[in-house]
Amino acid sequence: MDKKQLYESLLPQVSALLQGETNPVTNMANFSAVLFHGLPDLNWVGFYTVQGEELLLGPFQGRPACMRLKKGKGVCWAAAASGQTVVVKNVHDFAGHIACDGATNSEIVVPVRVNGEIWGVLDIDSPEVGRFDETDKLFLEKAVETFVKNTQF
Ligand code: SME
Numbered sequence: 794m795d796k797k798q799l800y801e802s803l804l805p806q807v808s809a810l811l812q813g814e815t816n817p818v819t820n821m822a823n824f825s826a827v828l829f830h831g832l833p834d835l836n837w838v839g840f841y842t843v844q845g846e847e848l849l850l851g852p853f854q855g856r857p858a859c860m861r862l863k864k865g866k867g868v869c870w871a872a873a874a875s876g877q878t879v880v881v882k883n884v885h886d887f888a889g890h891i892a893c894d895g896a897t898n899s900e901i902v903v904p905v906r907v908n909g910e911i912w913g914v915l916d917i918d919s920p921e922v923g924r925f926d927e928t929d930k931l932f933l934e935k936a937v938e939t940f941v942k943n944t945q946f
Contacts, residue, residue: 800932803831807936811943820944822852824915828936829854834921836896840905841869842913848873851913858893867891869914872902876911878930882923894918901925903933907946915940 794802810823821840829838839853841862848862848869862869866889872879881900884890890900897918905913915937919925 796928797932799832800928803827804932804936804939806831808939808943811940815943815945817944817946818852820940824936824940825852825854828917832917834919834924835917836920837894837916837918840913840915841873843873843911848914855918856894859891862891868900868902869916872904872914873911876904876906878903878934880925880927880930882925896920898922899924901929901933903930903937905937905941907941912946 807824807827810827811820814820825838825840829835837853837855837858839855839858840851841848842851846864850858850860864870868879868881868884868887868890879902881887881890884892884897884900897920899919899922901917903915904911905915915933917925917933
């Protein structure tokens with residue numbers, strides 16, 4: 794199964810899992826788990842939510858992570874501040890990258906937009922260099938849209 798086919802089978806599972814539940818914490822928790830266990834070569838999947846000038850750690854799968862990310866530094870804030878998905882092929886080449894797990898070598902961060910405002914980010918890390926590409930970006934953005942549609946904020 795190639796990457797596109799894998800996402801095409803995973804996205805309906807994401808949708809089914811969130812169906813009928815609207816609590817943000819509950820949906821972030823199961824969303825993280827289904828992606829973490831459904832996609833290969835990941836070491837971390839989780840959410841940060843915007844709390845003023847900080848991004849606060851939310852539900853995740855993986856090793857314990859940095860709890861508060863201060864505005865202006867790191868990949869998560871780059872995505873939150875620009876409102877665009879950020880794909881980092883090698884985190885060691887990204888100035889200001891915040892290392893929570895030494896195993897991480899690449900990362901993708903998808904902004905979570907609610908009613909036009911950046912509400913948080915989905916952050917996914919991999920031990921493989923260059924793990925994430927345009928296909929991941931496309932399908933993870935769709936997955937985040939499903940999360941937003943099913944959730945009451
Ligand atoms: N690497 C992120 C911090 C969060 S951890 O990867 C879970 C960043 O640079 O913002």
